[in-house]
Each structure stands twice: as structure tokens, then as C-alpha cells.
Amino acid sequence: MTPHNELRLLPWSGPDGKPCFLSADDTGGPLSRLADTTEAAQLDVGRELLEHAREVIADEELGREELRLLSTDLAGALHDALRVADSRGHRLPDPAPATRTGDGEGPRLPAAASG
Template identity: 50%
Template sequence: MIPPEQHDALHARLLPWARPDGSPCYLRTDGHGYVSRVADEIEAVQLAMGAEVLDCGRPIIAATGATVTELRFTALRLAECLADALRIAESRGGRLQRDGGHG
């Protein structure tokens, strides 16, 4: 149970993972708890993986001899990384709006 004095300090944060059914997962938090720190770490990993997939994917896309299978695999991985990055941007944008652009 959340004490009444803390209720207004807690906000819903979009987490960098989804529920098993694919729907968004939110956390009511003040931004300083364990799950928030785990979410921050996962976001950092997701962004780093996105950069790595992009670095690996560019030569495949540019290669004139790339197969349809290679291109499809690359496109799927890039789409996954883009989805992660958009979820992170939505989460961070919501927190910036809520905090008046200061964090």
C-alpha cells in the first residue's frame, strides 16, 4: 500500500519491456527504485544493441550480392531495435513532460 503522502510523487513509467500479451508495461514509481534502475540498465543495453545491429546491418544492406534472406534478417533485427528505441523515447519523453523538461 502506498502512503497518501507519497501517492502524488509516484508516476507511471513506461518500461522497456512488454507484458506476455505484447501490451505495454508500466511502473508506478518515483524514479529511484530497484525496478527503475533495472529499466535504465535495460534501456542502455537496448540502445547499445541497436547501434551494433545498425553497424553490422549497413554493409549487408549496401552489398550488391546480399541475398533476400540476409536482407530480410537484417530488416527484422533493425525493426526490433527501432521498436525498442521508440519505446525508450516515448518513456523518456513522458518523464520529461511530467518533470517539466528537467529530467
């Protein structure tokens, strides 16, 4: 991955609930490693919660409070996953100029690629 001079969205919020950013060219620094570890843990929790949700939803005797708690937990996990996706997406290198069309539609694939 090519390092960028852009700010990195960190996987936690500040004390006032606002997003935290890291300004660093070095992706191997201690704060970057902590952010990587935190993102991995958040995604692992999301995977485990999704598995649990599938089991809970299959229970036909599930009460309203259990569903509310599950919904709250799933919403939190989705929030974390989207933050990780945003952070990682902003750190991707720009596509090579040859693959850009300039019309906002993204890269064009050869006709053979569509089958």
C-alpha cells in the same frame, strides 16, 4: 530530473504483449534501475545493429533472405528505441511557464537565435 507521479513505460512487454508500467516516485529503486539498464542495453544493440546493417547493405551480393532478416532485426531495434524515447520523453519535466506560448507552437526563440 524532477520525479513525477506519472507511470513509467518500462522497456519490456507483459506476457500478453501489452505495455508494462511502473508507478513509483523513486527513480533509484531496483525496478527503475533494471529498466534503466535494459534501456541502455537495447540502445547499444540498436547501435551495433545499425553498424552491421551499413556493412551488410554495402554487400552487393546480399540475398533476399539476408535482407529480410536484417529488416526484421532493424524493425525490432527501432521498436525498442522508440519505446525508450517515449518512456524518457514522458519523464521530462514540463517546460517553464515563461517559455510556453499557449498557442501550441512551443517556445518562442529570440530573433537573434535564428541567425
